[in-house]
Amino acid sequence: MGLVSRICAVLVTIIAFQTIATDAQSQALAAISGGSGSAEKTTTTELPEPLTQDAVREMVARMSDDQVRNMLLDRLDAVAAAEAQSATPAGTSFFGRLHTLWTAFYSNPLDAIVKLPTLLQKQGQAIGSFVAEFGGLSGVLKMLGLTAIALAIGFGVEYLAERLTKRWQRSQPPSDTATLQESLKFLFRRFMREIFGLIIFYFTIRMVGRALLDAQQMTFVAPLVTYLVWWPRLGAAVSRLVLAPQQPAMRLVSLDDNWAKFLHKNLVGLILLSGFTIFAIGFNLNSGHSLAETRLGFWLDTAVYIYIIFIAWTARDGLVELMRGSDPDRSEYDEVVARYYPSYVIAVAILMWVLVTTLTGLGKVDLLLKGAHYTTLFWLVLAPTLDMLVRGLVRHLVPPMIGQGPIAERAYRSTKRSYIRIGRVLIAGIVLVLIANSWDMNIADFTAQRQGFGSRLVEFLMTLAVGYIVFELVSLWINRKLAKEQTSGGPVSEDAAGGEGGGAGGSRLATVLPLLRLSALTGIIIIFTLLAVGSLGIDITPLLAGAGILGLAIGFGAQKLVTDIVSGVFFLIDDAFRVGEYVDVGGTMGTVEKISIRSMQLRHHRGNVHTIPYGSVEKVTNFSRDWVIMKLMFTVPFDTDPNKVKKIFKKIGAEMLADPLFENDFLEPFKSQGVLQFDDVGIVMRGKFMAKPGTQFTIRKEIYNRVRKEFAENGIEFARREVRVAIPGLDHDDDLSDAEKQAIAAGASGAVQAQIEDQNAKK
Missing domain, CATH: 1.20.5 (Single alpha-helices involved in coiled-coils or other helix-helix interfaces)
Structure with missing residues (x-):
């Protein structure tokens, strides 16, 4: 009987732990108890009533080994069939799942409509059960009275605490001309005072409530006070901090008084309605009435979404104004977000209603009872306003613009947009984490499992987000350095250069940083793209091998390209030229306008643009490096006194050196170099000066004007070519x-x- 004992133990375990309610199991039981077979099998396989372990052991003891084996096989086949049927439901296909979701969606409101006529009756029964549970009407009234006493004591203690902390808050708000810092200081003090009062109120009613009420009564009073008193007051404090409905000058957002008061009032009302919904659902459950019995939760939850839609539609103009803000550097994206924000809020409310309705129809209401859908709704609606908050913070906290002019303005706006984009990515990540936590999903554990497409997709998105932040940070640093270099030592304009070229170039960093930015950003994109693709479970080894082969092919097939790139690297290392400098490359002259990894572009002062590959450059002559010496020649008649001309040149040099328009451009003043030569016309006098590159032509023009004026005042004429006829013998x-x-x-x-x-x- 050893085999019988072992089979008996297995059979007892199966009967004790497996359900027999499924159709497959019922068929198996029918086959065992009522199917065709021997009379012995029919009489010995009937299950005893009641079905206990002792009865099963006694039944098995009367059976033969073959009967026990057959019964065990039938039982295992039935259990396997039932598990296979539950593992492969009818809705495993895509359309089957859609049908299941659609059925869950429409059945929920349909059931609520069907039960609407009995809603008041069922709710009355729930209230009756509650009254009976707490000792009748007198017990409920007593509990409510004690609750009112606890609330009164809590409000009283809070009032005393506020009086004692009066010095935290100014007696009068700042004037209308107050700065942002003064406004923030006033609002923050008031907010902290309100939070301090709420904390005092909470702990007071908690201690008093425990002293006056028993544990059973606290199960009703605690949610009542939390959802209908404490949360609305906390929401009002936050709303007063942001909207400041009674202090327009202190308002942190761009709203007029009408919309500020409307939003403040209705936001508090929305929090109150949401809290009442959660409290009412919990009240019915604690009273022994299921959610499906009254369907009160469906109607209250629907009222919350309708209220949100009402607020968004009524205050759509105010919400657009709120989202637009007061930043003068708004982008087109900011305008679009502001314009469609009310529609976005309405769409989120409708989608959340559909989600909650579907989950309720599927019977997944555990997380809904904890308010996960309200948390999700709150953060989805708040996310665009947080973006507006980031734009406001960037506007006031970003470092001031470096320098002046269009280059500095573009760099300043680019810096602000980079900070804003980084803030948006961080906000999106924080919001997703908070929403996931509200649904009991830990993203860290979810991605650590690395099982399934969902976890890999989350890791993929996180990798892209980190890569984007690194991309923006590198771009932000390089752009800021580039703006500083361009505005502090930028090239001289064409007017200052006299339209002749030869202007001063930018710094070495201003030349190298654009190439460094391109190389760094390209590397970041490639690296994080490969990491993101790898996080999806895709093997990136073939991609790396293909990239290596492609690099070798380019190296062998484009040797000229490699020569251009390598030559350009060494030209930049040698600091042979910079953007904005006037150079001569093999007889081609012009200002360096643009450089790339392969070539440079020169713009002649007459407008021509020359593109020259680095590999074809043998020599670079730079006219704009460090300093420029310009020598000027003047021809005067033979009878002119050279010392007099020398004094005039010295006088002009001293006057121009003292002139505010030219004093910063000279490195050495204009001075005479004496007589250069005699020609057929007269005496050639030369003068010279040393100046900063790009300013020599303007200085030269001014020197010409001053020399002409001084010569005219001193009776000196410029020598002119003349024809002289000599007649022999003419002595008189x-x-x-x-x-x-x-x-x-x-x-x-x-x-x-x-x-x-x-x-x-x-x-």
Whole structure:
């Protein structure tokens, strides 16, 4: 009987722990107890009543080994069939699941409508059960009276605490011209005072309530006070901090008085309605009435969403104004978000109603009873306003603009947008974590399991988010450094350069940083894209191998490209040129306008743009590095005193060095270098000056103007080319008669004419 004992033990375990309510099990029982077979099997396999372990042991003891084996096989087959049927429901297909979800969705409100006529009756029964449980009407009235006493004591202690902490708050709010810091200080003090009072109120009623009420009464009073008193008051305090309905000058958001008061009042009302919904559902459950019995929760929850839609639709203009804010640097994205925010709130409310209705129809109400749907709704609606808060903080906390001009303005706006985008990613992550926690989902544990597409998708999104933040931080740092370099030592404008080119270039960082930004951001994108793809479970080894092969192919097939890139790297290392400098590359002259990893672009001062690969550059002549010496030449008649000209040059140099328009451009003042040479016309006098690159042409123009003016004032003329005729034997040239002058003129005219004819003949 050893085999019988073992089979008996197994059979007892199966009968004790497996349900026999399914159809498959019922069929198995029928086959065992009522099917065709021997009379012995029919009489010995009937289950005893009641079904206890002793009765089963006694039944098995009367059976043969074959009967026990057959009965065990039938029982195991039935259990396997039942498990297979439960594991493969009819709705495993996509359309089957859609049908299940649709049925769950519409059956819930349909059931609530069907039970609506009996709602008051069922709710009255729930209240009657509650009254009976707490000792009748007198017991309930006594409990409510004690609750009122506890609340009165709590409010009294809170009032005394506020009086004692009066010094925390100014007696009068700041004036209308108060700064943001003064407004924040006033509002924060008032908010902390209210929070302090609420904490005192909470602990007071908690201690007094435990002293006046028993444990059973506290199960009713504690949720009542929490959801209908404490939470609405906390919400009102937060609303007063942000909206400041009674102090327009202190308001932290862009709203007029009408919408601020409307939103404050209705937000408190919404919190009160939501709290009453949670309290009413808990009240019915504690009174022994299921949710499906009255369907009160469905109607109250629906009222919450309808109230949200009413607020969003009525105050749509105010919400648009709120989301738009007062930042003058709003982007088109900010305008779109502000314009459609009321519609977004309405859509979120409708979707949450659909979700809650479907989950209720599926019977998954455990998390709904904890208010997970309200937490999700709260954070989804609040997320765009947090984005507006980030924009406001960035506007006031971002460092001031560096320098002036369009470059500084573009850099300042780019810096602000980078901070805003980083804040948006962080807000999105925090909101998702809070929503997941409200549904009892730990994202860290979820991703650590690395099982299923859901966990891999979450890890994929987290990797992309981290990569995006790193991308923005690197871009932010480089852009800020680049803006600082460009505004502090940027190239001189064409007006300052006199339209001749040769302006001063930017700094070395201003030249290298754009290439560094491109390389760094490209590397970040590639690295985090590969990490994100790998987090999905995709093997990235073939991608890396393919990238290596592609790199080798490019290296062998594009040697000229490699030459250009390598040459450009060494040119930048040698600091041969910078953006904005005027250079000569193999006879091609122009200002360095743009550099890339392969080539440079030169713009001639007449507008032509030349693109030159680095590999074809043999020599670079830089006209804009450090300093420029310009030498000017002036030709004066032979009878001019050189010392007098030298004094004039020195005077002009001293005057221009003292001129505010030019004093910062000179490195050495304009001065004379004496007589350079004698030519056929006169004496060539030379002067020179040393200046910053890009300013020499403007200085030269001014020197020309001042020299002309000084020469005119001192009776010095510029030498001009003249034709002189020498007549041999004419000794009295100082007192020629008119006839002699006419004869000389005619002779000179004839000589000139003969010279012209001779030149024409030679041609």
